[in-house]
Amino acid sequence: MEGVNWIGVATLYRREVRRFLSVGAQTVGGPAVGTLLFLVVFGVALGRHAPTPGGVPYLVFIIPGLVMMAIAQNAFANTSSSLLIAKVQGNIVDLLLAPLGPGELLAGLVLGGVTRGLLVGALTALAAWLVVPLPLVIPALALFYAVGGALVFSLLGVLGGLWAQKMDQQAAVTNFVIAPLTLLSGTFYAVNTLSEPFRSIAYFDPVFYIVDGFRHGVTGMSEAPPLVGVLVVLVANALLGALCHRLLASGWRLRQ
Numbered sequence: 100m101e102g103v104n105w106i107g108v109a110t111l112y113r114r115e116v117r118r119f120l121s122v123g124a125q126t127v128g129g130p131a132v133g134t135l136l137f138l139v140v141f142g143v144a145l146g147r148h149a150p151t152p153g154g155v156p157y158l159v160f161i162i163p164g165l166v167m168m169a170i171a172q173n174a175f176a177n178t179s180s181s182l183l184i185a186k187v188q189g190n191i192v193d194l195l196l197a198p199l200g201p202g203e204l205l206a207g208l209v210l211g212g213v214t215r216g217l218l219v220g221a222l223t224a225l226a227a228w229l230v231v232p233l234p235l236v237i238p239a240l241a242l243f244y245a246v247g248g249a250l251v252f253s254l255l256g257v258l259g260g261l262w263a264q265k266m267d268q269q270a271a272v273t274n275f276v277i278a279p280l281t282l283l284s285g286t287f288y289a290v291n292t293l294s295e296p297f298r299s300i301a302y303f304d305p306v307f308y309i310v311d312g313f314r315h316g317v318t319g320m321s322e323a324p325p326l327v328g329v330l331v332v333l334v335a336n337a338l339l340g341a342l343c344h345r346l347l348a349s350g351w352r353l354r355q
Contacts, residue, residue, distance in 0.1 A: 104199055104203050107199045107207070108207045111203075112210045115208060126173070126176075127219055130219050131169065131226065134219075134223045135223060135227065138161065138230070141287055153289070153320040154320070158230075159318055160314070161287055162224070162317075163233075163318065164313075164314060166223050166313070167245070167281075168282070170252070171280075172252070172273075174249040174250075175252040175273070176273070177211055178254075178260055179255075179256035180256075180269070181212075181260065182260025182261060183264075186352075187265075195350070205340070205343050208253075208257060209343075212249070212252070213253050216252065216253065217246070217249055233317055234319070236316065236317065237315070240325070241316030241317050242316070243316070243332070244328070245313060247332035247333070251335050254340055254343050257343045259272045261352050261353065264352070281306055284304050285307050285322070289322060290322050305331050308332070309328065309331070311328060
């Protein structure tokens with residue numbers, strides 16, 4: 100595409116990747132280990148007594164949910180922290196004065212978040228696979244949901260980073276929005292086993308379709324129609340991308 104500052108986008112992307120890799124033990128290793136602890140607690144301690152949803156062993160059932168949870172939370176954390184730290188330290192002006200349009204700025208930030216999310220997810224999946232080999236029934240579908248889910252939460256991180264002015268505001272979004280969305284999306288249980296009205300409420304959680312679709316790609320088991328999940332991912336990314344682009348173009352909560 101003509102008129103796109105590809106060098107600027109690539110430079111911003113490299114900066115984002117180097118930023119989280121410079122403290123990799125905190126941004127990559129720590130989250131991967133923390134997610135695996137869920138596998139130990141819920142899988143090893145409860146797995147023998149847990150049901151087999153859709154005929155899938157419980158450990159195989161929860162691993163895709165844990166991997167997607169790691170992807171989502173770290174993609175969000177990267178973009179939200181990048182913008183918030185820049186505002187708190189006062190160097191957000193470096194981004195605003197760079198020869199980057201709002202779309203280019205958004206692309207560099209979001210791709211950095213997607214990279215961190217996928218990296219943590221891959222490490223989590225690899226470590227879990229050493230304990231419980233995963234079938235990976237439909238690799239292309241699993242990859243679609245991994246990338247699409249990381250993109251959704253990376254865009255949400257941009258919104259969170261734009262809105263937050265202090266660290267505790269970002270923490271509030273993480274604790275009261277992102278964590279519940281990921282933990283209550285069928286990560287540790289089959290939604291179809293819930294009683295009403297909780298089952299119906301779960302179907303209104305868009306993250307459920309991301310987790311369920313990724314699990315379908317890995318295990319072949321799903322609770323919602325696959326096409327619905329694909330549409331949820333595509334529509335969510337389109338709407339969030341348009342909103343983030345508009346807010347960045349307007350300088351919302353960036354130019355104080």
